[in-house]
Amino acid sequence: MSRTRAFLGNAAAAVGCVEMVRSVMKADEIGPEHTEALAVSVLASTLWLLYRASERSNSSFWTAYSVAGLAIQLYLLNVSIRRKRRARHQMDATISE
Numbered sequence: 001m002s003r004t005r006a007f008l009g010n011a012a013a014a015v016g017c018v019e020m021v022r023s024v025m026k027a028d029e030i031g032p033e034h035t036e037a038l039a040v041s042v043l044a045s046t047l048w049l050l051y052r053a054s055e056r057s058n059s060s061f062w063t064a065y066s067v068a069g070l071a072i073q074l075y076l077l078n079v080s081i082r083r084k085r086r087a088r089h090q091m092d093a094t095i096s097e
Helices: 002-025 032-055 060-096
Strands: none
16 A cells, blocks of 8 residues: 555656656747636645645655645746736826826
8 A cells, every 4th residue: 555655656756757847838829718617726835835834744745846846836926917917008098198
């Protein structure tokens, strides 16, 4: 049973790492419409880290994995917010002309 758990954990981590890399590589596709979903995912990751901290879990790998995911989500949220502001400024400039 422990081999199965280890396999599942490693498989989940591998898939998650691949998805993290893919999401950073596709950051140029992130637009203002993604801001809300990214904010919710940042909230979920933060709550998960707080839960893990309250459990006093000794699994530093999964904590580091969660922190890496949160950092990527924050980066993507920042990209989305910057694009939203840029679009708003362009719209304001067009209206004032």
